[in-house]
Amino acid sequence: MLELRYRGSCPGPGEAVSPPPREGEAAGGDHETESTSDKETDIDDRYGDLDSRTDSDIPEIPASSDRTPEILKKALSGLSSRWKNWWIRGILTLTMISLFFLIIYMGSFMLMLLVLGIQVKCFHEIITIGYRVYHSYDLPWFRTLSWHFLLCVNYFFYGETVADYFATFVQREEQLQFLIRYHRFISFALYLAGFCMFVLSLVKKHYRLQFYMFAWTHVTLLITVTQSHLVIQNLFEGMIWFLVPISSVICNDITAYLFGFFFGRTPLIKLSPKKTWEGFIGGFFSTVVFGFIAAYVLSKYQYFVCPVEYRSDVNSFVTECEPSELFQLQTYSLPPFLKAVLRQERVSLYPFQIHSIALSTFASLIGPFGGFFASGFKRAFKIKDFANTIPGHGGIMDRFDCQYLMATFVHVYITSFIRGPNPSKVLQQLLVLQPEQQLNIYKTLKTHLIEKGILQPALKV
Incomplete structure (x- = not known):
């Protein structure tokens, strides 16, 4: 299994993990103690942030095996x-x-x-x-x-x-x-x-x-x-x-x-x-x-x-x-x-x-x-x-x-x-419509072509 090492100031054996003092506080001051959730958040920020790694921290992926056919290798x-x-x-x-x-x-x-x-x-x-x-x-x-x-x-x-x-x-x-x-x-x-x-x-x-x-x-x-x-x-x-x-x-x-x-x-x-x-x-x-x-x-x-x-x-x-x-x-x-x-x-x-x-x-x-x-x-x-x-x-x-x-x-x-x-694509889409919709489109298109002079209006008997 590949191993990723986080490069940071990790505590030594037996050392307690303490968050850094807040701004305006001295270490060991008398201010109100942080809540447990705040401590956990700080710990996560210090030891769980993986985006702080540089390119050198990226592990090398093992090289792929050579799949060249043996007959080619010999030739x-x-x-x-x-x-x-x-x-x-x-x-x-x-x-x-x-x-x-x-x-x-x-x-x-x-x-x-x-x-x-x-x-x-x-x-x-x-x-x-x-x-x-x-x-x-x-x-x-x-x-x-x-x-x-x-x-x-x-x-x-x-x-x-x-x-x-x-x-x-x-x-x-x-x-x-x-x-x-x-x-x-x-x-x-x-x-x-x-x-x-x-x-x-x-x-x-x-x-x-x-x-x-x-x-x-x-x-x-x-x-x-x-x-x-x-x-x-x-x-x-x-x-x-x-x-x-x-x-x-x-x-x-x-x-x-x-x-x-x-x-x-x-x-x-x-x-x-x-x-x-x-x-x-x-x-x-x-x-x-x-x-x-x-x-x-x-x-x-x-x-x-x-x-x-x-x-x-x-x-x-x-x-x-x-x-x-x-x-x-x-x-x-x-x-x-x-x-x-x-x-x-x-x-x-x-x-x-x-x-x-x-x-x-x-x-x-x-x-x-x-x-x-x-x-x-x-x-x-x-x-x-x-x-x-x-x-x-x-x-x-x-x-x-x-x-x-x-x-x-x-x-x-x-x-x-x-x-x-x-x-052809327009025709395919028209064929999917309901008959009433197709008829309305036909009437609209016919009226448009008559107005353009492409079709002659039907003679009334």
């Missing part, structure tokens, strides 16, 4: 540790990319399950660090409450998604209608149960530490659950809004590593000593070029550009539509300096390619700060990686720390610059 045994790590990372990276392509081929639903699985694993890795650091205090219900809150937040967010995108399916199932109708009340009741359990679990002398852990859990939920929910929201806008941002972050991670490995000389940031300016700059240009090309290739196919919709008649997700103008070739006039370089005045591009430059730029310039944030977190708790799930890479969180900033940016970008009214 690379003659190489230096630097090149051995390079080959292990490279082989595992290619393996993960291949699996990612396979899941893309399997469709949108499998991608959603992948996002959910990554979210749960990232949450587990971060919560496990908190449990290992503070395990010696045996805080009651800490892990149980953490998973309870994860269940509550997921139930809330994914229930909202079901209500928005699966309205026609829900309408046919009476049990689901009840759950959707009272979804927010049920979500609040579940969270309230966890909140009450937390209050009942409070233990004297560990109050402040337990509130630290309560905050730890909720910040972890903010980082993992809400961001993965945004990833799925982006996916419903079209698989291209999922693939280009995520692949841009992956491309930046790989190319920055390669440029830094072969050409890196200048340290970039103290939080990550291995990061270099050469890797950062090389990764930026490579990512922008990659995003531009990937956007061109994916924009050609309905499978990637059409919004993901659930069809109740076939009971599955479909990606069929007439591509919007965003994914139709347009002709653009080039600026003068590009005309001289390319020796042509006009060029045909998909408008999405222009948006891909913004996405790639964010992935390469701002996305790495998610990694720097994770590096600072790991240094604070004296660990190299969040876990040892992937040999040569660390934990799942080590590979997806930059993706969470990217997910938020893409969602904000879509809502700010791209998304307009969604007719």
Whole structure:
């Protein structure tokens, strides 16, 4: 069991614990004796305050075991540790990319399950660090409450998604209608149960530490659950809004590593000593070029550009539509300096390619700060990686720390610059209404269209 030592002026053997004199009193004065509760409070303040620890007081977490397959260890045994790590990372990276392509081929639903699985694993890795650091205090219900809150937040967010995108399916199932109708009340009741359990679990002398852990859990939920929910929201806008941002972050991670490995000389940031300016700059240009090309290739196919919709008649997700103008070739006039370089005045591009430059730029310039944030977190708790799930890479969180900033940016970008009214979503919501409500909306819409001159008023006989 890990041991945490409180660095303070603890009494020696046989010494009595006496609170310090109050302001204006001399030690041993004749003032009124403090009550028992006041003494207990002072003792708690002196010996129970755990937030007075410095970084050096945080215990080191035992290093994770090496999970590299034995066949790889034998094959690379003659190489230096630097090149051995390079080959292990490279082989595992290619393996993960291949699996990612396979899941893309399997469709949108499998991608959603992948996002959910990554979210749960990232949450587990971060919560496990908190449990290992503070395990010696045996805080009651800490892990149980953490998973309870994860269940509550997921139930809330994914229930909202079901209500928005699966309205026609829900309408046919009476049990689901009840759950959707009272979804927010049920979500609040579940969270309230966890909140009450937390209050009942409070233990004297560990109050402040337990509130630290309560905050730890909720910040972890903010980082993992809400961001993965945004990833799925982006996916419903079209698989291209999922693939280009995520692949841009992956491309930046790989190319920055390669440029830094072969050409890196200048340290970039103290939080990550291995990061270099050469890797950062090389990764930026490579990512922008990659995003531009990937956007061109994916924009050609309905499978990637059409919004993901659930069809109740076939009971599955479909990606069929007439591509919007965003994914139709347009002709653009080039600026003068590009005309001289390319020796042509006009060029045909998909408008999405222009948006891909913004996405790639964010992935390469701002996305790495998610990694720097994770590096600072790991240094604070004296660990190299969040876990040892992937040999040569660390934990799942080590590979997806930059993706969470990217997910938020893409969602904000879509809502700010791209998304307009969604007719299919409005129609789904109308179909859920009662017949009288649908008829009133029909009459209101008809009157509005007649006033606009779009419809001709009916002739009275």
